[in-house]
Amino acid sequence: MALEVLYRNxxxxxxxxxxTGKTSILxxxxxxxxxxxxxxxxxxxxxTGKARVKLQTSTGRPAATIHQVLSDAGMLGPNYRILxxxxxxxxxxxxxVIDESSMPSVELLAALFRAINTGAIAxxxxxxxxxxxxxxxPGRPFIDMLxxxxxxxxxxxxxxxxxxxxxxxxxxxxxxxxxxxxxxxSPPGDDMVISRVARSSTHGDLTLMTWNDHxxxxxxxxxxxxxxxxxxxxAKSFDRSLGISEEEWKRSEAWQIISPTRIHPFxxxxxxxxxxxxxxxxxxxNANNANRWPRAMGDQGIVFHDKVMQRVxxxxxxxxxxxxxRFVANGEIGIVTAAWKKKPGEEKGQDKLHVNFSxxxxxxxxxxxxxxEESLELAYALxxxxxxxxxxxxxxxxxxxxxxxxxxxxxxxxxxxYRGRLIVLAEKDTEVLERLRNPALSETARRSTYMFDxxxxxxxxxxxxxxxxxxxxxxxxxxxxxxMRSKSEIIVxxxxxxxxxxxxxxxxxxxxxxxxxxxxxxxxxxxxxxxWYWEHLxxxxxxxxRDDWEAKEAWYTRHGFRDRLLTSRDHPxxxxxxxxxxxIRETARTWILGH
Numbered sequence: 001m002a003l004e005v006l007y008r009n010x011x012x013x014x015x016x017x018x019x020t021g022k023t024s025i026l027x028x029x030x031x032x033x034x035x036x037x038x039x040x041x042x043x044x045x046x047x048t049g050k051a052r053v054k055l056q057t058s059t060g061r062p063a064a065t066i067h068q069v070l071s072d073a074g075m076l077g078p079n080y081r082i083l084x085x086x087x088x089x090x091x092x093x094x095x096x097v098i099d100e101s102s103m104p105s106v107e108l109l110a111a112l113f114r115a116i117n118t119g120a121i122a123x124x125x126x127x128x129x130x131x132x133x134x135x136x137x138p139g140r141p142f143i144d145m146l147x148x149x150x151x152x153x154x155x156x157x158x159x160x161x162x163x164x165x166x167x168x169x170x171x172x173x174x175x176x177x178x179x180x181x182x183x184x185x186s187p188p189g190d191d192m193v194i195s196r197v198a199r200s201s202t203h204g205d206l207t208l209m210t211w212n213d214h215x216x217x218x219x220x221x222x223x224x225x226x227x228x229x230x231x232x233x234x235a236k237s238f239d240r241s242l243g244i245s246e247e248e249w250k251r252s253e254a255w256q257i258i259s260p261t262r263i264h265p266f267x268x269x270x271x272x273x274x275x276x277x278x279x280x281x282x283x284x285x286n287a288n289n290a291n292r293w294p295r296a297m298g299d300q301g302i303v304f305h306d307k308v309m310q311r312v313x314x315x316x317x318x319x320x321x322x323x324x325x326r327f328v329a330n331g332e333i334g335i336v337t338a339a340w341k342k343k344p345g346e347e348k349g350q351d352k353l354h355v356n357f358s359x360x361x362x363x364x365x366x367x368x369x370x371x372x373e374e375s376l377e378l379a380y381a382l383x384x385x386x387x388x389x390x391x392x393x394x395x396x397x398x399x400x401x402x403x404x405x406x407x408x409x410x411x412x413x414x415x416x417x418y419r420g421r422l423i424v425l426a427e428k429d430t431e432v433l434e435r436l437r438n439p440a441l442s443e444t445a446r447r448s449t450y451m452f453d454x455x456x457x458x459x460x461x462x463x464x465x466x467x468x469x470x471x472x473x474x475x476x477x478x479x480x481x482x483x484m485r486s487k488s489e490i491i492v493x494x495x496x497x498x499x500x501x502x503x504x505x506x507x508x509x510x511x512x513x514x515x516x517x518x519x520x521x522x523x524x525x526x527x528x529x530x531x532w533y534w535e536h537l538x539x540x541x542x543x544x545x546r547d548d549w550e551a552k553e554a555w556y557t558r559h560g561f562r563d564r565l566l567t568s569r570d571h572p573x574x575x576x577x578x579x580x581x582x583x584i585r586e587t588a589r590t591w592i593l594g595h
Contacts, residue, residue: 002158003029006125009156013101013146014127016160017183018416019176022127023058025160026097030059033095040094040122045069045112047103049313049329051389053359055099065313065329066104066112073115082111092120100389101128105137106449130444131183132416133388133409139449148452161542165419172544174204175422179415181437182408184476184485188535189548191437191506191520192555198430199516207423208430214265217398217425218274221257224396224423228255238279244305244335249361252307252335255394257381258414260403266427271381271398272300280306294341294351297372304339308355309379309386316365324363331386332357333379337364384414394421401427407443411436434520437506439476440483488579489522492536492568495584499593501525509533511559519555527592533561536579537569566591 006012006029016022030042044063046052056063070076074087093116098104104112126142134140149156163172172180174193181190197208207227211217222232231237236245243251257275261267277284283303286293296303310332318324334357342349351369355376356362367375381398384405395418399411411433415422426432439445476484478493482505489505496503503523511517521533533556539545556562568584 002160003032005156005158006123007033010122011124012156012158013149014125014158014160015130015146017129017131017163018179019163019165019173020160021164022160026127027059030061041092042095042097043069043093044097044099046099047108048100048331048389050331051100053329053332054389057359066108067313070111070115075111075115082107086115090117091115092117094120095123096121097125097127099127101126101142102130102132103135103388104141105135106139106141107137109141131409132413133385134444134447136385140444140447141451143444144449144451171547174206175415175418178206179412182412184439186485187545187548188537189552192552194430194433195516195518199514205421207421208426209423210426210429212428217266220425221396224425227421227423228394233278235279235282239305242307242335249335249337249356250358252358253333253390253392255396256387256392256417257396257398258384258387258417259381259398260384260400260405260410262383264400264403266398266400268381268383272378275380276306276378292341294339294353294369297351297353297369298376299373300378302336302353302372302376302378304336304353306336307333307379308336308376309333309382310357311375311377314375318363318365322363324360328357328365331390332359334358384410387417388413391417391419393419394423396423396425399424399426399432401432406432406436408436408439408441409443434508438483439485486538488536488538488570491579491581492534492584493523495581496523496525496588499585499588501527501588501592503534509561519552525592530564532564532566532592534566534568537567540569
């Protein structure tokens, strides 16, 4: 079905959550298209250098960053300033694919389409996950386009809903189950993942640990390292984990620490400093011996065997015959594989180091000391924004209770960066994981941009905007302003309110004997001295959804709440089904109101 959508439409979107197979579908589509129509001019574009390398590797086809396309068209001025017109002429492609489509800003996408002869495009395909972080620049063009297509041209959207990454028993990987709690229309058991992992620490591929201060955070980092087969404080096991001992440079992305921010004791700046100090101590000591070794380089003091990330897109020289791209993209991660001191008496010479990147393991790129600060930074820990578009074997996610950058999208993006193991280090308890489930804490929804609607501003004497066009327009809200995660829940809520009831949304319900064993009912209703719990069931035809619901229903039964549990469900019709308000009112009258 997805392949047909991409083939038959001039404009289409391939979308789905982490692990649903977007890359695999795209690779099969490109191979099939070539077999059916022969070689055609194709542009595979990505917003960042790292995403470009990943796209090229996964499809086996040449790919470019959007900025490279602009440069080829003559639309980049000094300091990467985007020009209005393509001085070298517009570029023509038959098929255009834009990967990681949630990342480009309105400005960047507009420039791309000024650089391309759009009349020559037979197929324009956007690939992305709408629940990831929105662009760093203005707007949310991918979300706006997807929203419009679903309303006006639903046949142009290929939605992938089945997660192909399993837990070994055929179910969805537990870490991705947790991530699903920060998407709309999530399955009924996503809230219970938090409860299960809070009680047992490790559940499937997900581990949750808590910390209270900087000292306990560092202790938990040691525990997390031990789970990745790194003996705390042992440089040899640390080197093995990154492939340094065997010179397997692809393994430099075997694991990654990520954090919402650079600053604060829980930020990447401090974590990089601590990790470097603990595991590169000998190299740092050598760097202080100016007679034999080059000094540490850059403002972070990079030394031999440090894990580093490229900060800018730049062409780089390689000796003739060397296997490599001769270009290093912003976001590529590698290991400092050599460090050289300038020769004695060489006045114009400089110390230098060499880096082998995971994406180009056979290429050793040289950096002069004067180039290091602009081009490289330590990469034991990265911000979530810098990790977007990448994935890693194991991820250690440092999650504070408060940070300026925290949002639903940031949490979802962080939780979906892993391939094998996810370790969450949460400050104090699970409060932040529960709080960020709230749709009102969406960064995307705070952006008031609707590309396919003609709007007037809500200032001065302008016509006031209707509620659906205000910044929170993508958040599902009841008439009283209560935010919810689906339109179906809004219908249930309004039907119950219309009967004079006061339903509370996603209030924690704890097991009688264990406060860490809890679930979050869709609604809690107190009436006549009794408390009722209401769950709305949306996609019971989906086996994974149905299994999640059966597990949650068993929890209610096990803890003695089953006789106070009421349910409603979707019926066939619409994108996700239809909700019958009369059924909801009848159930409430019969069981809660008693008439």
